[in-house]
Amino acid sequence: MDAVRAERRQKYHEADVVVVGAGIFGCAAAYALANQGRSVILLERWMHEPDRIVGELLQPGGCAALRKLGLGHCLEGIDAVPCYGYHIRFHGDEVNFSYPYTNDHGEVVLQAQKKNGDEFKRPEGRGFHHGRFIMQLRRSCLAHPNITVFETDVTNTIVGQTSPEILGVETRTTVDPNANEKKQDCFFGKMTIIADGYASKFRKQVLGVQPQVKSRFYALELIDPPIQPSGYGHVNIGKASPVLMYAIGSHEVRALIDVPLDHPEATPEKGGVRNYINNVVLPTLPREVVPSFQAALADGKIPKSMPNSWLPPSSQAANPPGILVLGDAMNMRHPLTGGGMTVAFNDVVVLSELLAPIRNLDDHAAVRAVMQRFHWQRKSLSSIINVLAMALYSLFAADSRYLRALRIACFSYFQRGITEEPTGLLGGLIQRPFVLFRHFFTVAFWAIWLNGRDVVRSGGMLLGWLKVPLAVWEGFMILWTACVVFLPIMWQEAL
Numbered sequence: 001m002d003a004v005r006a007e008r009r010q011k012y013h014e015a016d017v018v019v020v021g022a023g024i025f026g027c028a029a030a031y032a033l034a035n036q037g038r039s040v041i042l043l044e045r046w047m048h049e050p051d052r053i054v055g056e057l058l059q060p061g062g063c064a065a066l067r068k069l070g071l072g073h074c075l076e077g078i079d080a081v082p083c084y085g086y087h088i089r090f091h092g093d094e095v096n097f098s099y100p101y102t103n104d105h106g107e108v109v110l111q112a113q114k115k116n117g118d119e120f121k122r123p124e125g126r127g128f129h130h131g132r133f134i135m136q137l138r139r140s141c142l143a144h145p146n147i148t149v150f151e152t153d154v155t156n157t158i159v160g161q162t163s164p165e166i167l168g169v170e171t172r173t174t175v176d177p178n179a180n181e182k183k184q185d186c187f188f189g190k191m192t193i194i195a196d197g198y199a200s201k202f203r204k205q206v207l208g209v210q211p212q213v214k215s216r217f218y219a220l221e222l223i224d225p226p227i228q229p230s231g232y233g234h235v236n237i238g239k240a241s242p243v244l245m246y247a248i249g250s251h252e253v254r255a256l257i258d259v260p261l262d263h264p265e266a267t268p269e270k271g272g273v274r275n276y277i278n279n280v281v282l283p284t285l286p287r288e289v290v291p292s293f294q295a296a297l298a299d300g301k302i303p304k305s306m307p308n309s310w311l312p313p314s315s316q317a318a319n320p321p322g323i324l325v326l327g328d329a330m331n332m333r334h335p336l337t338g339g340g341m342t343v344a345f346n347d348v349v350v351l352s353e354l355l356a357p358i359r360n361l362d363d364h365a366a367v368r369a370v371m372q373r374f375h376w377q378r379k380s381l382s383s384i385i386n387v388l389a390m391a392l393y394s395l396f397a398a399d400s401r402y403l404r405a406l407r408i409a410c411f412s413y414f415q416r417g418i419t420e421e422p423t424g425l426l427g428g429l430i431q432r433p434f435v436l437f438r439h440f441f442t443v444a445f446w447a448i449w450l451n452g453r454d455v456v457r458s459g460g461m462l463l464g465w466l467k468v469p470l471a472v473w474e475g476f477m478i479l480w481t482a483c484v485v486f487l488p489i490m491w492q493e494a495l
Contacts, residue, residue, distance in 0.1 A: 018189035025327030027137035034146035060123035061428020062342030097419035200329035225292035238284025339385035409447030
């Protein structure tokens with residue numbers, strides 16, 4: 001039977017599932033569905049190792065989901081390095097916090113819940129070169145007996161003649177690279193999964209939406225920079241927008257420099273992005289890492305970049321029968337917190353578990369019911385990662401008095417040692433959105449208190465009481481700003 005299905009995939013291009021895109025989501029989805037005994041065709045435009053700056057930090061929750069999918073081995077043999085938590089540098093002040101302890105079931109155990117004699121472990125994330133990890137995922141798919149991989153460029157969907165059902169996809173396959181000769185191909189499946197990434201060519205056609213872009217990350221690769229503490233993701237917050245640094249190998253550290261769109265110091269007249277990095281970013285960094293940045297900039301080239309996109313999730317209920325749009329093609333968040341791959345692998349876990357009872361994937365009513373459940377079930381994690389990423393970026397790239405007040409309070413909150421649950425949320429370890437809501441608005445009220453105290457103190461011993469009305473007004477504005485930052489994003493996630 002397996003040989004017959006393999007022949008149908010290879011010769012007739014027919015399978016239970018056609019997956020478009022052999023990236024993070026596509027490979028994981030193909031592998032998970034193949035493990036259910038389904039016949040899978042995986043299509044990828046270019047099977048060479050990609051050289052990209054996305055998908056380089058996998059949170060502990062993502063590592064757990066990867067192991068659950070049977071792909072944990074993909075983290076081995078690629079010089080993937082552990083990440084134990086975060087280190088934030090805020091205008092020269094620093095705070096360091098680790099991922100919280102977890103029990104054998106992966107559940108977070110807070111310090112207050114620990115009992116004498118109990119032994120728990122701190123989970124770890126992994127940093128790596130994106131291309132090496134992708135090739136490990138692809139090798140796993142190539143070795144799977146239920147998956148056939150084709151290198152071909154998908155150009156269109158195939159629509160049924162008598163219904164809007166999607167039957168598969170049309171492609172163009174290179175026959176002779178020297179002559180640029182390509183032939184038309186077709187691939188058919190009971191279900192077609194589109195996972196062609198953030199620049200998806202099918203997103204608008206199927207979902208009718210496009211991502212919002214407010215800034216870009218420009219990337220440098222630092223060699224053996226003296227960053228301490230090692231083994232942590234570093235966030236530098238100064239007068240410039242955030243700068244991230246995290247290890248992607250034994251000697252390599254990725255630096256991501258956020259540059260807001262149309263920033264006046266990054267215009268061509270001012271010298272472009274390199275001018276922004278040299279004159280705005282470098283003065284805000286720890287002195288010991290500046291030489292590593294300068295060495296990475298020495299080639300005179302504009303660093304590689306990627307858009308920082310926000311795309312709220314879409315329900316698949318209105319899709320034409322037979323097609324799903326998933327992964328970054330369906331939902332994106334700012335990469336500040338490094339949660340994208342964690343969301344992707346968790347989505348594959350949820351989707352594969354929900355699809356498992358369905359024998360025939362051409363039962364469109366059953367698949368539609370599953371996708372309605374998937375849309376809501378995934379939110380226990382995805383809404384946390386998405387809201388955190390967008391809300392924290394708004395605070396860390398603050399450009400107003402009230403956002404700055406919230407940012408100061410957020411850092412003060414961490415300095416007070418309240419880090420276990422926030423780090424558990426960032427790491428994909430806590431999947432309870434109310435915990436995020438509670439911490440965010442606790443920070444908001446802490447900001448109101450800190451700001452009010454400073455306003456009253458600025459009047460001195462005699463006139464401070466006269467500034468109480470101003471403190472009350474600014475407290476209201478801080479709370480209003482917090483609501484404007486948090487609630488619209490949460491509302492988008494709740495739809």
